Structure formats: structure tokens, C-alpha cells
Amino acid sequence: MIQYILFDLDNTLYPVSSGMEEALQRRIIGYVMSFLGLSTEDALRMRREGISRHGTTLEWLIHEKGLTDIDGYYAAVHPDGEEADLAVDPELRPFLESLPVPRAILTNSPREHSDRILKKLGITDLFTHVFDMRWNGNRGKPLPVAFYRALEVLGTSPGETLFIDDYSRYVEGYIALGGKGVLLDEQDTHPDFPHPKIRHLRDLTTFL
Numbered sequence: 001m002i003q004y005i006l007f008d009l010d011n012t013l014y015p016v017s018s019g020m021e022e023a024l025q026r027r028i029i030g031y032v033m034s035f036l037g038l039s040t041e042d043a044l045r046m047r048r049e050g051i052s053r054h055g056t057t058l059e060w061l062i063h064e065k066g067l068t069d070i071d072g073y074y075a076a077v078h079p080d081g082e083e084a085d086l087a088v089d090p091e092l093r094p095f096l097e098s099l100p101v102p103r104a105i106l107t108n109s110p111r112e113h114s115d116r117i118l119k120k121l122g123i124t125d126l127f128t129h130v131f132d133m134r135w136n137g138n139r140g141k142p143l144p145v146a147f148y149r150a151l152e153v154l155g156t157s158p159g160e161t162l163f164i165d166d167y168s169r170y171v172e173g174y175i176a177l178g179g180k181g182v183l184l185d186e187q188d189t190h191p192d193f194p195h196p197k198i199r200h201l202r203d204l205t206t207f208l
């Protein structure tokens with residue numbers, strides 16, 4: 001029996017096609033290039049390798065490259081006004097309100113980013129908790145600790161909590177803990193994903 005839904009934020013509560021992701025990726029690569037003094041090509045390659053060992057670019061830079069200015073990183077990749085062009089889907093709020101169980105957010109972004117996005121989407125009040133990357137000690141999904149800390153606060157277990165994310169590695173990480181995880185694969189980029197997946201957020205109700 002599902003008692004809670006734990007939502008990812010970016011590219012889950014708004015579509016990949018919003019352009020937010022593209023802009024974010026550009027800023028992250030720009031940061032890596034400048035921090036490590038790399039060409040675009042080398043930054044792309046090294047980051048790809050880095051995040052295969054760590055869940056996020058931030059954790060890679062902290063643990064392998066000596067990054068200490070964590071707030072500086074967040075400010076560079078999540079600047080004020082980043083949400084300016086994000087379109088609001090008028091069906092999102094009624095859909096979330098129609099869900100029969102409480103909702104929380106687990107995001108690998110800092111709180112200032114999630115606050116901006118939720119405000120822009122007009123859904124801040126629909127979540128009981130927002131677990132952000134800083135709250136989690138800058139340790140992100142798919143590390144078990146990132147999931148477990150959130151579930152502990154919610155007072156639920158992986159098996160009672162439905163987790164939805166657009167990133168397959170994070171969903172797999174949650175399922176590995178015995179959790180009920182669903183991949184949001186809007187553009188069907190993971191046709192062979194071996195676990196539950198949906199194309200539209202509204203199809204989440206299938207798992208409740």
C-alpha cells in the first residue's frame with residue numbers, strides 16, 4: 001500500500017522540452033571548464049566519467065577535484081531568474097491535488113532552485129517536504145543515504161513510498177533498496193528499461 005509519493009523535481013514536474021535542462025547542462029559544463037581549465041570536449045568527457053563514479057557533478061568535483069566553494073557552484077549553475085522561461089502546465093496543479101496520498105520532493109538541486117521552480121509552477125503548498133541536496137549533506141540520489149534520510153523524516157519505508165524520477169539511475173538505485181520506483185520516460189529514450197516506466201506524469205495513478 002502506497003503511503004507517500006516522493007517526486008523528483010527537474011524534468012519530472014515539468015517536461016524535458018521546457019529548455020531548462022539544456023540551459024542547466026550548459027552552465028554545468030561551463031563551470032567544469034572554468035574550474036578545471038578544460039576545453040569543452042575534455043570537460044564533457046571527464047564529467048561523464050566523473051558522474052559514473054558519483055551521482056552528480058557536484059559530488060565528483062568535491063570528492064575528486066577538491067571543490068570547496070559549494071555555494072559558488074550552486075550559484076553558478078542555478079542563477080537567479082533561471083526559471084523565467086519555464087512554461088506552466090495548467091493541468092499540473094489539479095493533477096497533484098487529485099492524488100490520494102501526500103507528496104514530497106527529493107531533488108539533487110539546492111533549495112533555492114526548488115523554491116523558485118515550485119513557486120513558478122504554483123505548487124509549493126502541495127508538498128509536505130522538500131528534501132534538497134544541501135539538506136542531504138550534498139550527497140544526492142542514487143546514494144542510499146539520500147533516499148533513507150528522506151523516508152525517515154516521512155516515517156515511511158521504500159516499499160510504501162512511490163518514487164518517480166526521469167533519471168533511470170536514480171530509479172534503479174531506489175528499486176535496489178526494495179523501493180517502488182517508476183521512471184518518467186517522456187521521450188521513450190529507455191525502451192528496454194526493465195522496471196516500471198511511464199510516458200506521462202498523469203499515468204502515475206496506475207501505481208497507486
Ligand SMILES: [Mg+2]
Pocket residue numbers: 008009010011012165166167
Ligand atoms: Mg530530474
